[in-house]
Amino acid sequence: MGEASGQLRGTALAEKLVDVAAELFYVNGIRAVGVDEVVRRAGVAKASLYRWFPTKDDLILAVLQRRDTEFWARWDDAATASGDDPRAELDAHLTWIQALATRRHYRGCAFVNTAAEFDGTESQHIRARCRDHEEELRRRLRALTARLDVADSDRVADQLHIAVVGTLVIGGLCPGGGSATELTALADALVPRRPDHPSAGAAPAC
Numbered sequence: 001m002g003e004a005s006g007q008l009r010g011t012a013l014a015e016k017l018v019d020v021a022a023e024l025f026y027v028n029g030i031r032a033v034g035v036d037e038v039v040r041r042a043g044v045a046k047a048s049l050y051r052w053f054p055t056k057d058d059l060i061l062a063v064l065q066r067r068d069t070e071f072w073a074r075w076d077d078a079a080t081a082s083g084d085d086p087r088a089e090l091d092a093h094l095t096w097i098q099a100l101a102t103r104r105h106y107r108g109c110a111f112v113n114t115a116a117e118f119d120g121t122e123s124q125h126i127r128a129r130c131r132d133h134e135e136e137l138r139r140r141l142r143a144l145t146a147r148l149d150v151a152d153s154d155r156v157a158d159q160l161h162i163a164v165v166g167t168l169v170i171g172g173l174c175p176g177g178g179s180a181t182e183l184t185a186l187a188d189a190l191v192p193r194r195p196d197h198p199s200a201g202a203a204p205a206c
Helices: 010-028 035-042 046-052 056-081 086-101 110-116 124-145 153-173 175-190
Strands: none
Touching: 010 035, 010 046, 010 056, 010 110, 035 046, 035 056, 056 086, 056 110, 056 124, 086 124, 086 153, 086 175, 110 124, 110 153, 124 153, 153 175
């Protein structure tokens, strides 16, 4: 079998393997997909996969790193576009997260899905990587709510964290997103808008 038609080498080959694994793991579940299927779909030799990813766990961690990087890139883009207005930034984050959770063919949070496949006695580094993502989400939400005019901002951030994770999970279970479509409205209940805020009274984005 030629390595990706003889065209991919080095890091480009590694990226191709992560691309293929990310799709297969997300659609079918990690345990249901063996490395043989990954190399078959990628069109490479198994030796090439093991050269970059000595174990399946290494490949799983690479996929999680890719998803982590993409998620925070979207977060940072929304933060930058919102300027210095923390409420506008919160609205922007929850809007794109709600849109993600309610899109067609969405199958849930990859980190929650992955953690659910591994118990605490095996592959602890994989569960820890998933937990790191959630802790970073909590940290960023706390940093954001600290800039809002709300009492007990850490508690509000933790409530928003539960709402976001719940949205991502429910969106993967229910056709059309189900109650995941209520994320932005829920934020208005948790963090009421000041009467003088430019977006006060505006309909929540969807």
